[in-house]
Amino acid sequence: MLDTQLQTQLSAYLEKLTKPIELVANLDDSSASNEVRQLLGQIAALSDKVSVVEEKRADFRQPSFLITPQGERHGPRFAGSPLGHEFTSLVLALLQTGGHPSKESQALLEQIKQLPDELHFETYYSLSCHNCPDVVQALNLLAILNPRIHHTAIDGGKFQQEISDRNIMGVPAVFLNGESFGHGRMTLAEIVNKVDSGAAARQAQSLSEQAPFDVLIIGSGPAGAAAAVYTARKGIRTGLLGERFGGQVLDTVDIENYISVPKTEGSRLATALRTHVEDYQVDVIDAQQAVQLTPAQERGGLHQLHTASGAILSAKSIILATGARWRNMGVPGEEEYRTRGVTYCPHCDGPLFKGKRVAVVGGGNSGVEAAIDLAGLVEHVTLLEFADVLKADQVLQTKLRSLPNVEVIVNAHTQEVLGDGQQVSGLVWKDRLTDTLHTLPLAGIFVQIGLLPNTTWLGEQIARNKMGEIIVDSRGETNQPGIFAAGDCTTVPYKQIIIASGEGAKAALSAFDYLIRTE
Template sequence: MLDDNLKAQLKAYLERITRPVELVATLDERPASQELRELLQDIRALSDKITVVEKNDLPVRKPSFLITQPGAATGPRFAGVPLGHEFTSLVLALLHTGGYPPKADADLLEQIRHLEGDYEFETYYSVTCHNCPDVVQALNLMSVLNPRIRHTAIDGALFQDEIEAREIMGVPTVFLNGKLFGQGRMELAEIVAKLDQGAAAREAAKLNAKEPFDVLIVGGGPAGAAAAVYAARKGIRTGVAAERFGGQVLDTLDIENYISIPKTEGPQFAAALERHVREYEVDIMNLQRAQALVPASTPGGLIEVRMENGASLRAKAVILATGARWRNMNVPGEEQYRTKGVTYCPHCDGPLFKGKRVAVIGGGNSGVEAAIDLAGVVAHVTLLEFAPELKADAVLQRKLRSLPNVEIIVNAQTTEVTGDGHKVTGLQYQDRVSGAQKSLALEGIFVQIGLLPNTDWLKGTLELSRFGEIVVDAKNHTSLPGVFAAGDCTTVPYKQIIIAAGEGAKAALSAFDHLIRS
């Protein structure tokens, strides 16, 4: 099951286990059960602290296995064969069950241990989803720390009957005690905050008590991370308030154009950004959404950033690095059927549409790449492009046109997403040449039409372009004294990770120059 290289790596990790771990498998006659049996035997052979038992009469999903301690019946469970992106989740579950300390804030770990109530979590994932591991790993850890928390990570491709019954069309999807709890990427602190009702108020009080920063950076993507490193290296008091550290990089699959790194994946790159920032004395305030910017009332005075949870942070200079988000089609039915057939991540959700007919909206590189990937999974892909021709690179277009189950429609303006009240059944579009209204019968729609800057909260406060971007000059000054901006939320052209990082560094240097001159 595991190749020699992977076995060697896993063996090195398993040497960190300090207490016995028991893998309790519940299997049937399906091929996936045999695959799982082989995987568990490979793992058992790599550590004398791991045992494997089969209990095929348990009333649980088959195939599945529980990671626990001998004599116990709690801990994380995987329903399926956790390979692909979920292999790391498996390794961490083994380590944490085996006594290896988790890398998380000590206060947060204690908060999890003292959660009251009984929680039965179920997470549906796909092995190609790069957003799923964060959720799976968080809930697995919670089930290790607190015996009243149970978690089963379910491979949606293997349990298609449940996917259909629960009308799941996007992963990760989490159920708590049988009811929908959340969809999409969630971090450990975010999940705990949803369970602990007093957490938000306590966090707001902590933020309000902080002394003013020399530089406060709003946003934790490549621009924000670079700004933090450059500011901290100047020896000034630096803070980062981020809705999620890593930003949109977390939603990126392959990164192959960041100079000196031939290839990496978005979540890995985001983790590296955070590790680098934490090398310095930077106050990282994660899961914090900014709500308003209040300019200084007097020259050289403090600038205030008000957060959604009611807290306020103050600083002598502020760097806005809030990034961008996927652009919506803004047509009837899109919002109604979001996660019910309308999705924005082909890598995450593609396996859920195996054998079905789908559409990709957008003919740029992202759209064409999505169509190519989906063509290997779904029955048929229709790509719709608003312009008279595709905008993707020629090599991608050639690959797309070579696929037998792909249709390309140009001059197509999507006008409506249609459905039956529960899930997508198709879309309507207008032929921009003839003006004719046409329809397509579909079960999934993947939207890939570019980005929108995360600047809605700044309207009326500083100068924005007609596209909502923060207007900056060559040194990242905005229209407000002491306020700088960097990255995809600004008017700087070419929204690329490497450009955002460079702009973040420039913004920090400009902010430092502002501080020493004022």
């Protein structure tokens, strides 16, 4: 199961264990159980603090195994082999169960320990999903810290019948006490706040009581992270507020054009960004959504930011780095069948459509790349492009057209998503040349039609163009003195990670210059 290199790396990690742990395996004689048996044996052979115990219980999935302190019976459980993207989740679960501390804030860890209710979480993941590990790791940590909380991470590829029975069309899919809890990426703070009913109000009150920031950065993607590092290095009081650290980078699989880093993954880059920010005195405020910005009434006054939780924060200067989100088709049925056949991540959800017919909407680079990836998994892919030609790079188009199970349709205007009330069953599109309507029977629709800036919450006081992008000058300043913007939410062309980072640094230097001249 584990090659020599992985075993060497894992052996080094297991040296960090401070207390013995048991891997309690619920196995049978199937090939899947034998794979897990082999994996656990390899892990136990690498450390004298790890032992394996086998049992057969009808109330747990087979194959599955519990990671628990020795002599106890609580902690995270994996159903299936946690390899692929989930191998990191397995390593973290081993380390944290064995006493290695989490890097999360002490306040959040204490909040988890105090949760009073008995909670049973189940998370379905796919081994190719790059969004799943964050959710699995967050829920594993809950189960490690609080014996009243239970979590099972389930490989959807090994338990296909459950995927079908629960109509799961996108991962990660989380269930709490048997009921749907959430789909897609969620941070630890978001999960805790969702199950702790009073958490949002307490946090809002605490945030509102904070002293004004010199600069408050809204958005914690590459632009926001770069801005935070630059302002903190100037020695000014910096706050960094965001819904999820890393932003859209977390939804990116491979990154090969970030200069000096030949290749990395989005989740890895997001972790590196956070680590860099936390090297400085930055007040990182996670899982908070900005809903209103009130500019200062006079130059040098305080701007106010309102959050969805009810918090009100004040700052002498603001940097807007709210990024962008996937553009929706805006057709009937799209919202109704989101996560039930309508999806935006081919890497995460592609394996769930194995052997089925799907469509990709969008003929740019992302759409064509999605169709190429999916063609190796599904029965057939239909790519629909609104324009009369594909917009993707020629090398991608050549590869796409060489695939026998892909059909390309141009001049196609998507009209409606069809479904049976539970999941997607088809897509209606109109030929723009003939106005003829066509219906495609299919099981999944992958939407890849570009991005929209996250700026609708700003209202009319911050000038934006017709696309919703914040209008900035060469210094990153908006039409409001003391309010700057950077990254994909602005009019700066070419939405690239490296450009967003540079624009974040520029906005930070401009904000600092504004502060010293104003004061």
